[in-house]
Amino acid sequence: MKKPREKLGERLGTRKLGTKVANKSIDGICSSDIIKHKEEEDRNISTNIRGSQLTAKTTEKNKEKEDEKMKKRLQWEEQQERWNQALNLNKDKKEPCQVSSGNDDGWSAPWGGWGGTLLSAASTFTREVGRGVGTVMETVESSIGVPSPEVMAEEVCKSEHQKTVSEENTTSQGLEEGKQIKREKQTDSEEGSVGGDRPGNQVEANYSLGGFSLGSLVSGVSGALETASSKVLMGGLDTLEVIGRKAMDVIQEGDPGLHKKRAFLSNKKPNLTQMLQEARQRAMQEEKDGIVGGGNKNLQKPSFEQAWEATEGPVHLEALSLVAKQCQSKKTSMIATLPHFVQEKLLRENTVIKTTCELDELEQLEEDMAEVVSGVVAKMGLQLHPKKLIEAWSLVQEKAAFVQEVGLEETDEAEGVLYSALAQLVAQLCALTHKGGELALITPDTDPLDLASHFKELAQVVSCGLEKVADQVCGAITSEGSVTDSQVSNTITNIYLQAANGNNYIQESLALLASVLQYSNTKSAASHL
Amino acid sequence: MVEPIFDYQFRLILIGDSTVGKSSLLKYFTDGKFFEISDPTVGVDFFARLIEVSDGTRIKLQLWDTAGQERFRSITRTYYRNSVGALVVFDVCNKKSLEHVPMWIMEAKRHIEPHKAVFILVGTKIDMEDEREVRREDAAALAKFYNISYIETSSMRGVNVEEAFRTITQEVYDKIQSGEFRVEEGWDGIKTGFSRPNHSYPLMEAEPEKSGFCC
Numbered sequence: 001m002k003k004p005r006e007k008l009g010e011r012l013g014t015r016k017l018g019t020k021v022a023n024k025s026i027d028g029i030c031s032s033d034i035i036k037h038k039e040e041e042d043r044n045i046s047t048n049i050r051g052s053q054l055t056a057k058t059t060e061k062n063k064e065k066e067d068e069k070m071k072k073r074l075q076w077e078e079q080q081e082r083w084n085q086a087l088n089l090n091k092d093k094k095e096p097c098q099v100s101s102g103n104d105d106g107w108s109a110p111w112g113g114w115g116g117t118l119l120s121a122a123s124t125f126t127r128e129v130g131r132g133v134g135t136v137m138e139t140v141e142s143s144i145g146v147p148s149p150e151v152m153a154e155e156v157c158k159s160e161h162q163k164t165v166s167e168e169n170t171t172s173q174g175l176e177e178g179k180q181i182k183r184e185k186q187t188d189s190e191e192g193s194v195g196g197d198r199p200g201n202q203v204e205a206n207y208s209l210g211g212f213s214l215g216s217l218v219s220g221v222s223g224a225l226e227t228a229s230s231k232v233l234m235g236g237l238d239t240l241e242v243i244g245r246k247a248m249d250v251i252q253e254g255d256p257g258l259h260k261k262r263a264f265l266s267n268k269k270p271n272l273t274q275m276l277q278e279a280r281q282r283a284m285q286e287e288k289d290g291i292v293g294g295g296n297k298n299l300q301k302p303s304f305e306q307a308w309e310a311t312e313g314p315v316h317l318e319a320l321s322l323v324a325k326q327c328q329s330k331k332t333s334m335i336a337t338l339p340h341f342v343q344e345k346l347l348r349e350n351t352v353i354k355t356t357c358e359l360d361e362l363e364q365l366e367e368d369m370a371e372v373v374s375g376v377v378a379k380m381g382l383q384l385h386p387k388k389l390i391e392a393w394s395l396v397q398e399k400a401a402f403v404q405e406v407g408l409e410e411t412d413e414a415e416g417v418l419y420s421a422l423a424q425l426v427a428q429l430c431a432l433t434h435k436g437g438e439l440a441l442i443t444p445d446t447d448p449l450d451l452a453s454h455f456k457e458l459a460q461v462v463s464c465g466l467e468k469v470a471d472q473v474c475g476a477i478t479s480e481g482s483v484t485d486s487q488v489s490n491t492i493t494n495i496y497l498q499a500a501n502g503n504n505y506i507q508e509s510l511a512l513l514a515s516v517l518q519y520s521n522t523k524s525a526a527s528h529l
Numbered sequence: 530m531v532e533p534i535f536d537y538q539f540r541l542i543l544i545g546d547s548t549v550g551k552s553s554l555l556k557y558f559t560d561g562k563f564f565e566i567s568d569p570t571v572g573v574d575f576f577a578r579l580i581e582v583s584d585g586t587r588i589k590l591q592l593w594d595t596a597g598q599e600r601f602r603s604i605t606r607t608y609y610r611n612s613v614g615a616l617v618v619f620d621v622c623n624k625k626s627l628e629h630v631p632m633w634i635m636e637a638k639r640h641i642e643p644h645k646a647v648f649i650l651v652g653t654k655i656d657m658e659d660e661r662e663v664r665r666e667d668a669a670a671l672a673k674f675y676n677i678s679y680i681e682t683s684s685m686r687g688v689n690v691e692e693a694f695r696t697i698t699q700e701v702y703d704k705i706q707s708g709e710f711r712v713e714e715g716w717d718g719i720k721t722g723f724s725r726p727n728h729s730y731p732l733m734e735a736e737p738e739k740s741g742f743c744c
Binding site for chain 2: 383
């Protein structure tokens with residue numbers, strides 16, 4: 001019982017650990033990166049999301065620059081524009097300064113909205129996100145192969161600075177030419193329809209250029225990858241950090257589910273084993289008390305099982321099963337040595353034996369059971385004595401009559417007597433089946449198929465006998481009390497159920513006998529070759 | 530109705546030549562009666578009795594009375610395995626039956642393996658003193674050779690019948706106490722008894738498996 005708790009604990013532990021790791025990496029990258037960005041030029045991804053303070057800076061700087069420059073350098077802003085269009089926050093395209101400041105509202109609103117939704121979302125989800133980001137960080141870092149995110153960010157920022165400078169030069173040259181301006185304007189107007197392809201290409205080219213010019217460890221491709229991923233991460237991580245922290249607070253403050261889970265994990269409730277052990281001890285104690293105190297009749301309802309255990313029926317079934325098991329293995333090895341055509345014949349016959357040894361739907365027992373039993377046993381040609389079985393049947397009838405007389409009063413005692421007699425009857429049938437199986441093995445010139453049908457007939461008769469007795473007793477009880485009375489209907493149901501239990505043992509004995517007869521059949525087929 | 534309380538159940542088996550009186554011995558032990566006429570046993574018959582060992586522990590003996598006839602030999606061998614004790618029975622008026630004792634012991638040991646069992650040599654029909662063929666000393670010497678107990682009985686007069694079963698039961702019980710024998714899964718020689726076969730808590734029996742799965 002300790003194991004699941006430990007495992008759950010471990011899971012919780014790893015989950016917490018995951019969150020910590022995620023937070024760490026977020027801190028590591030974000031703080032350094034963002035500080036650099038503050039110092040360096042604008043990176044609108046972060047500034048936009050970061051809030052008004054940084055945005056103000058950006059806006060100031062943006063104002064100092066020309067519109068065309070802005071667009072060339074900051075592809076991200078263009079993308080924002082398109083997103084703004086999608087968000088129905090259309091601003092004048094020709095006033096990028098306003099666009100950028102307008103973006104703040106546009107961005108903060110959806111982010112806030114997302115944040116709210118996420119915060120209100122399930123705590124597990126948040127944790128999963130935290131862990132996911134942690135994994136992303138690790139993956140990105142390792143795939144890039146940089147020593148540390150701080151160094152990486154520094155390099156990128158430097159390259160950006162250089163690039164910005166070079167671009168400024170180009171654009172200032174270009175400003176002198178009207179064509180250049182035209183082209184820029186064209187680009188501007190086209191951008192809405194062109195989509196993300198062109199800006200993406202530009203970014204890649206620029207960054208790879210920066211990478212080469214630096215001559216740093218980073219190759220062009222990995223630089224581009226880093227930038228792309230950092231773009232995603234920068235935007236996402238800050239928010240996720242906030243969300244994650246907030247979510248953890250919320251969880252720690254009062255997640256009813258968590259409380260329940262904790263309560264469950266550190267449960268003081270009794271488990272199944274304990275309950276069962278207690279029940280067992282209680283039962284044993286009660287039993288002892290019952291015996292000492294002269295027997296408590298109401299302690300346990302009489303059952304067929306209980307009566308059955310007191311007979312020699314279980315041992316006969318056990319012994320028969322031992323024989324059957326041995327026969328089964330002997331049969332298998334013997335068949336393997338026989339020619340193919342004999343194998344086929346045996347398979348057919350043994351299947352017949354098996355299906356014969358299955359109880360059919362119950363018929364009404366019309367004839368006298370003693371006569372039927374004697375007749376069937378005589379037909380078998382084995383040294384079997386059906387005396388005990390016949391005696392058991394007369395005992396059953398006797399007890400059934402007694403129960404009918406007693407009726408509803410003292411039903412428990414009457415039922416006990418009845419089940420005891422029925423168990424005796426079934427036990428005697430099992431004994432007969434067991435001995436019949438043994439004799440079939442050692443008696444030459446017996447036909448296993450015939451024997452199977454004879455034993456089936458015998459079992460069928462006894463099974464019908466059980467049914468008949470149950471009918472009789474229940475009929476008497478019904479005539480005495482009303483059927484609607486729950487006690488009466490319960491008693492009747494129980495009697496039928498208990499009698500049906502007897503059928504299970506009859507069926508079991510027949511199935512075991514089938515194995516024995518199959519071996520007997522195989523053996524005789526082998527000896528006649 | 531109520532199954533008698535017992536602490537242990539021992540399964541004992543009776544082996545020996547046919548007509549030496551195995552069934553009569555058992556019938557006297559369980560019913561206290563002797564029947565002049567007895568049909569030869571078919572396969573195996575079962576008897577049960579409760580007995581108390583010296584410290585008051587209650588033992589339920591489940592007794593398997595095997596057929597002595599040669600033709601049942603292949604079947605009765607099947608029944609040896611789950612026995613913790615074997616009473617090797619011979620007729621003091623039948624020298625051949627004593628001569629077959631080594632064969633019975635050997636066969637029983639072979640089929641009870643890998644488990645161990647307690648053996649006891651039981652001579653029967655000592656009431657028929659005139660027809661006696663086996664001297665007490667000879668039988669005792671054979672028992673000594675196997676390092677087992679020897680006891681002479683008469684089921685007709687009820688001499689030493691109880692004693693024979695008590696002796697083997699005590700010996701098995703002593704071996705349990707010393708740790709040589711113990712209850713084993715999948716072996717029915719020794720079973721621990723409950724105060725009764727309890728069916729009101731059917732889950733109880735499935736408990737070990739259950740706890741295994743839920744972990």
